[in-house]
Amino acid sequence: MDQASNKEPSAPAGQPASILVVDDNSTNRIKLRMAVRNLGHKAEVAEDGLAALEALRARPFDAVLLDILMPGLDGFDVLRALKSDEDLRDIPVIVISALDDETESVVKAIELGAEDFLPKDFDPVLLNARLGASLTKKRFRDQEREYFRRVERLTEAAEVVESGRFSPDNLELDQLARRDDALGRLAAVFRGMAEEIYDRELRLRRAVQMLQGSLLVIAVGVVWGLTPALSRMASGLGSNPIGLAIWVNGIAAVCCLGVAAYRGRLPKLGWRELRFFLAWAVIAGVFQRLTTFWVTEHVEAAVLSLIVTLQGFMVFAFAAMMKLEKATPRRLAGLLVGLVGVAAVLYTRFEVDGQSEDIWLFIALLLPFFFAVEGILLASQRPEHIDLFASVGIMMLLSAMLLTPMAIYTGELMPLFTGGVTRLEILVLLMGIGGAASLLLCFHLIATAGAVFASQSAYAMTIAGIVWGMLLLNEELSIVAWGAVVFILIGLYLVEPNPSDDELVLKRSFAEKGREASQERG
Amino acid sequence: MSETIIDKAALERLLDVIGGESEDLQELIDDFIDNAPNLAGKIESAGGAGDWDSVRIAAHTLKSNARDFGAIQLADLCASLEQQCKDQALETPEITIAMIVEQEQKAREALTSLRVEDIGPG
Numbered sequence: 285m286d287q288a289s290n291k292e293p294s295a296p297a298g299q300p301a302s303i304l305v306v307d308d309n310s311t312n313r314i315k316l317r318m319a320v321r322n323l324g325h326k327a328e329v330a331e332d333g334l335a336a337l338e339a340l341r342a343r344p345f346d347a348v349l350l351d352i353l354m355p356g357l358d359g360f361d362v363l364r365a366l367k368s369d370e371d372l373r374d375i376p377v378i379v380i381s382a383l384d385d386e387t388e389s390v391v392k393a394i395e396l397g398a399e400d401f402l403p404k405d406f407d408p409v410l411l412n413a414r415l416g417a418s419l420t421k422k423r424f425r426d427q428e429r430e431y432f433r434r435v436e437r438l439t440e441a442a443e444v445v446e447s448g449r450f451s452p453d454n455l456e457l458d459q460l461a462r463r464d465d466a467l468g469r470l471a472a473v474f475r476g477m478a479e480e481i482y483d484r485e486l487r488l489r490r491a492v493q494m495l496q497g498s499l500l501v502i503a504v505g506v507v508w509g510l511t512p513a514l515s516r517m518a519s520g521l522g523s524n525p526i527g528l529a530i531w532v533n534g535i536a537a538v539c540c541l542g543v544a545a546y547r548g549r550l551p552k553l554g555w556r557e558l559r560f561f562l563a564w565a566v567i568a569g570v571f572q573r574l575t576t577f578w579v580t581e582h583v584e585a586a587v588l589s590l591i592v593t594l595q596g597f598m599v600f601a602f603a604a605m606m607k608l609e610k611a612t613p614r615r616l617a618g619l620l621v622g623l624v625g626v627a628a629v630l631y632t633r634f635e636v637d638g639q640s641e642d643i644w645l646f647i648a649l650l651l652p653f654f655f656a657v658e659g660i661l662l663a664s665q666r667p668e669h670i671d672l673f674a675s676v677g678i679m680m681l682l683s684a685m686l687l688t689p690m691a692i693y694t695g696e697l698m699p700l701f702t703g704g705v706t707r708l709e710i711l712v713l714l715m716g717i718g719g720a721a722s723l724l725l726c727f728h729l730i731a732t733a734g735a736v737f738a739s740q741s742a743y744a745m746t747i748a749g750i751v752w753g754m755l756l757l758n759e760e761l762s763i764v765a766w767g768a769v770v771f772i773l774i775g776l777y778l779v780e781p782n783p784s785d786d787e788l789v790l791k792r793s794f795a796e797k798g799r800e801a802s803q804e805r806g
Numbered sequence: 807m808s809e810t811i812i813d814k815a816a817l818e819r820l821l822d823v824i825g826g827e828s829e830d831l832q833e834l835i836d837d838f839i840d841n842a843p844n845l846a847g848k849i850e851s852a853g854g855a856g857d858w859d860s861v862r863i864a865a866h867t868l869k870s871n872a873r874d875f876g877a878i879q880l881a882d883l884c885a886s887l888e889q890q891c892k893d894q895a896l897e898t899p900e901i902t903i904a905m906i907v908e909q910e911q912k913a914r915e916a917l918t919s920l921r922v923e924d925i926g927p928g
Contacts, residue, residue: 308867309841382866382870
């Protein structure tokens with residue numbers, strides 16, 4: 285049943301209308317059908333009340349000519365059914381009666397909502413006049429109904445705006461705004477204003493996202509950049525790399541899992557989650573670390589720093605291939621600008637003499653590759669239901685466990701805290717907390733701004749590494765390093781955080797504001 | 807003969823109502839010829855069974871059909887029977903019913919032998 289079709293506006297004045305003739309007597313039915321067609325209208329017939337209601341519910345009609353005395357559902361029953369149906373109650377009904385003896389019936393029919401009556405032996409002029417009057421009223425009512433429906437639509441749109449959860453599309457005002465009358469113009473103005481507000485809010489949110497993301501990138505870089513300086517200090521105190529890594533990861537795991545436990549967010553792990561954490565631990569805890577150890581022995585620190593920053597381009601390529609994020613020339617240009625800044629610093633600061641063995645330069649590319657894989661893994665596979673602290677803690681724990689057999693094998697297992705707390709123990713503690721903090725920030729950054737934007741923390745890390753070196757190891761700081769910061773900031777601006785899919789919610793009430801304003805003036 | 811049973815003025819009015827096409831009038835007349843015996847038969851059988859409500863409805867319908875085709879006596883008889891049923895003041899319904907059956911047959915015969923081409927406005 286197509287209820288909606290009955291809402292269609294009736295035929296315009298002068299156009300043929302669609303009339304339903306209801307009479308159980310076939311001779312009367314044929315006569316009425318012929319009479320209606322003679323007046324230029326379309327006529328359909330129904331031979332009882334049930335068939336009439338079926339036809340009315342299935343197709344739109346402009347008026348009904350209804351006999352009262354019928355077997356089964358009689359004319360009164362049909363009238364009652366029509367008037368109690370929201371979609372059908374506005375179709376005018378003209379009852380047909382033999383006037384001489386049915387005055388009572390006519391009165392009853394009109395009380396039940398019949399528009400008019402017609403004697404059985406009507407003449408065509410009378411039929412035309414009564415049908416015409418009914419159709420005019422129906423047209424007027426349809427227009428009125430249509431008008432109220434449009435007002436209702438507009439009010440609904442206002443409610444959506446008031447709820448704060450709107451976008452120019454979910455207001456569904458396009459159809460209304462296209463009409464060229466007062467209400468149409470009101471809808472257009474309303475839609476335009478809503479769109480304006482929405483766009484402004486969106487721009488504001490992007491700006492906030494940008495600022496938050498940039499601060500996070502710098503924070504990740506600053507904390508991460510601390511690691512080489514601390515490692516060099518620890519190495520000076522007689523630690524070995526793998527033994528140190530086990531302690532650092534272990535301390536980070538204890539910190540993170542401790543926080544997760546305190547917040548009651550320790551998760552139950554299924555196979556899917558465990559697979560993810562294991563993959564992450566192997567990439568970040570084992571591959572990245574081992575590659576670093578091998579490569580640092582053969583490649584100059586400055587060149588290695590530069591190579592590590594290439595991870596941004598790798599993440600960009602992966603994200604583009606996997607369609608995780610939009611890959612625009614603007615974002616690529618942003619990554620290049622950052623690279624130029626970092627390259628300038630490294631070039632002026634260190635002697636890049638090109639003495640590194642070429643084969644090791646290629647092997648060094650594995651390092652940014654593993655960083656990029658980690659970034660993409662976090663962006664696309666992270667189990668979002670697991671707490672941030674718990675996630676980082678589990679990964680750190682797993683990577684410490686993976687490194688332990690290796691340390692036992694190479695004899696690099698490093699006993700600590702045996703002879704009280706020395707400078708080395710404090711350093712390891714600091715590195716553990718720093719490692720946890722940088723991963724937490726990085727994880728959060730990837731989750732909110734996307735892997736490509738987050739990859740720029742490699743630039744910040746290089747510059748921060750130099751600054752930390754100056755602060756902790758009394759190394760010299762060139763003015764170019766500060767210039768590079770500007771380049772990195774421009775790069776951040778160009779790359780832009782990946783826009784979030786979260787619904788924009790406006791937490792303010794326009795109606796309240798309007799009422800307040802009118803009260804102030806009253 | 808048919809002049810006294812069928813009022814041609816009524817048929818002219820009917821022709822005017824349906825738009826003036828003789829073929830349409832013929833279709834209507836054929837329909838009445840098909841259906842009128844059923845209505846008369848129904849009045850007779852329902853009357854025999856004492857189902858006066860059915861008698862009233864059938865009489866009502868036959869009355870309005872008869873008026874349309876100018877069968878004045880038949881229409882009047884039906885109106886009288888309908889009124890009696892309505893007032894529950896049945897005096898001699900068997901006689902009225904018999905007269906209706908007779909008049910219905912006469913009207914039908916008169917309409918059958920009628921040439922629609924002879925009916926025209928004015």
